[in-house]
Amino acid sequence: MNEEALDLLFQAGRIAARVKERIYSLVKEGVKLVEVCEAVEMMIESEGGKPAFPCNVCVDEVAAHYSPLPDDQSTIPPNALVKVDLGVHIDGYIVDTAISVSLSKEKQPLVAAAEEALRAAVKFIKAGTRLGEIGAVIQSTIQKAGFKPIKNLTGHEISRYNLHGGASIPNIAIPDIRRVAKGAVYAIEPFVSFANAAGEVVNADASTIFRLDVKKVPMAKLKLDEKALVEYIDENFKGLPYSPRWLRASKVPDPLGVHERLVKTGRIHKYPVLVEKRRQPVAQAECTVYVEENGCRVLT
Numbered sequence: 001m002n003e004e005a006l007d008l009l010f011q012a013g014r015i016a017a018r019v020k021e022r023i024y025s026l027v028k029e030g031v032k033l034v035e036v037c038e039a040v041e042m043m044i045e046s047e048g049g050k051p052a053f054p055c056n057v058c059v060d061e062v063a064a065h066y067s068p069l070p071d072d073q074s075t076i077p078p079n080a081l082v083k084v085d086l087g088v089h090i091d092g093y094i095v096d097t098a099i100s101v102s103l104s105k106e107k108q109p110l111v112a113a114a115e116e117a118l119r120a121a122v123k124f125i126k127a128g129t130r131l132g133e134i135g136a137v138i139q140s141t142i143q144k145a146g147f148k149p150i151k152n153l154t155g156h157e158i159s160r161y162n163l164h165g166g167a168s169i170p171n172i173a174i175p176d177i178r179r180v181a182k183g184a185v186y187a188i189e190p191f192v193s194f195a196n197a198a199g200e201v202v203n204a205d206a207s208t209i210f211r212l213d214v215k216k217v218p219m220a221k222l223k224l225d226e227k228a229l230v231e232y233i234d235e236n237f238k239g240l241p242y243s244p245r246w247l248r249a250s251k252v253p254d255p256l257g258v259h260e261r262l263v264k265t266g267r268i269h270k271y272p273v274l275v276e277k278r279r280q281p282v283a284q285a286e287c288t289v290y291v292e293e294n295g296c297r298v299l300t
């Protein structure tokens with residue numbers, strides 16, 4: 001990355017850090033999930049960034065990929081463990097970060113363990129670190145706290161306009177001997193559940209987040225309104241994940257209906273909501289780092 005690109009990336013990181021600090025005061029029992037989401041997305045825009053994906057607000061056993069749909073009336077229940085995961089990009093230079101807020105004393109230790117595992121991984125990572133070793137550090141930190149990592153959720157390399165571009169950072173010790181490169185950008189994100197959890201997530205039926213790869217869409221086969229919506233999505237989100245909430249700003253008549261048709265016919269990629277297999281609560285901590293010779297710089 002050249003200096004200009006780095007500058008934009010670091011700027012996105014500072015925006016994400018500022019927005020993240022303000023989430024704690026938003027998460028309260030009875031607040032609509034969509035309110036938290038839209039507040040976060042608006043803050044990102046007012047700070048001069050763009051959401052790199054729909055703000056995720058995941059409650060308890062819902063581990064990831066839940067962002068309220070336009071008609072979602074659900075609220076934060078009592079004693080909830082709430083994860084808020086947000087992405088910021090400037091001109092395609094993306095950062096990805098998340099926090100967990102526990103409204104329950106019993107679940108709070110999961111949050112502490114996720115944060116501790118993230119701190120340990122951040123301290124450990126530098127140019128040349130093996131991916132599997134980072135997973136081992138995360139796993140052992142979580143297990144020492146008496147909990148279990150979610151083995152099939154991982155951190156990930158980030159590249160321009162590509163949220164999951166390249167290698168994954170495991171949350172458990174696996175024999176991945178590939179090394180982290182100097183100058184690479186990684187999101188590190190431990191997920192933690194109780195010891196009696198399955199330690200893995202499974203797909204729920206619902207999907208609330210979508211992505212369009214315009215190169216894979218047979219434009220000639222689409223109806224006019226479908227074509228117009230595909231063009232809107234491509235122009236505005238450029239291959240990054242988006243929420244149907246964001247389609248209401250398009251000038252296409254009945255954008256949500258048209259979108260549903262596109263999804264049903266397989267034109268658009270959907271991300272299933274991910275839930276803990278034994279429905280145990282999950283905590284997450286995430287930051288984005290820029291890898292340097294002797295360590296890393298936390299951007300978010």
Ligand code: MN
Pocket residue numbers: 085086096097098189286
């Ligand atoms: Mn994230």
Ligand code: MN
Pocket residue numbers: 096155156187189286
């Ligand atoms: Mn991530």
